[in-house]
Amino acid sequence: MTLFSLTNPVFETYVIAAALMVLKVMGQGWMTVYRMMKSNSGLASPEDVQRGILNKSPDPAQLDRNDYVDRSRRMHRNDLENIPAFWVAGLLFVAVNPALWLAQVLMYGFVLARAAHFVAYATKQTHEIRATFYTTGSLIVIYMALHTLWAVLSAA
Template sequence: MDLLTLENPVFATYAVAAAVMVLKVMGQGWMTVYRMSTANAGLVSPEDLRPGAINPTPDPSQLEPNDYVERSRRIHRNDLENIPAFWAAGLLFVTADPPLWLALVLMVGFVLARLAHFAAYATQQSHEMRASFYTVGSVIVIYMALHVLWAALA
């Protein structure tokens, strides 16, 4: 069986998890834009103060940090710091031909950890709570990378 086809249930599991994470990253970007629009604040570049259809009467105060917008921006940045490692390690993990049960546990676990991290960040939970979910996702990615190294060097 070719490992990188949807006929391989491990690859199909990866494909679903990776696609959900693509939607998470892209959706968070749109969430930030939505928050900037509804708060009429949180702009980041001086050229954003040029009048236009979306912002007909710009004000320099729109460049000041706005926690409502910045929280979404921080969530997005955190996704961009963590999810690409999953995409890479997960695809390599598929090529190591792991058991389906292990792939399911790890890949679903990563997705759930990232969604829980988002929920904790969005609802202003403690750093310890966010760090717990980050740690689960991080350990999963590290395990997948080590599994690939072990398989490749064995």
């Protein structure tokens, strides 16, 4: 069995968690587009206010900030600030062959923390609630990176 093969249950765990996070990042982008189209506002760039198939009645006011759209944009930015670190740390974590139970707790824990962060943000929960889920996910990524460093340095 090689470490980076689906015959390795730790790698399989990573693949599932990483794929779910790909869907989260991409889905959040589509959610932002949906919200812009639904509200006909919150457009991001001046060229977006041009007549076209999707914008039959352009108006400069469409560029005004819209919290409904901007909230989704902020969630997307938060994903882009956090999920890529998970992809890298998780893959490096697989390389040091951790215990399966540990990989599952950490990787699925990260997925659950990001899902909870999404729900908290989408439902306008307090910063403290969002921060709790952000912190959980962040600490998981930091732990995986430190665990990997420790394993590599200990083997040297």
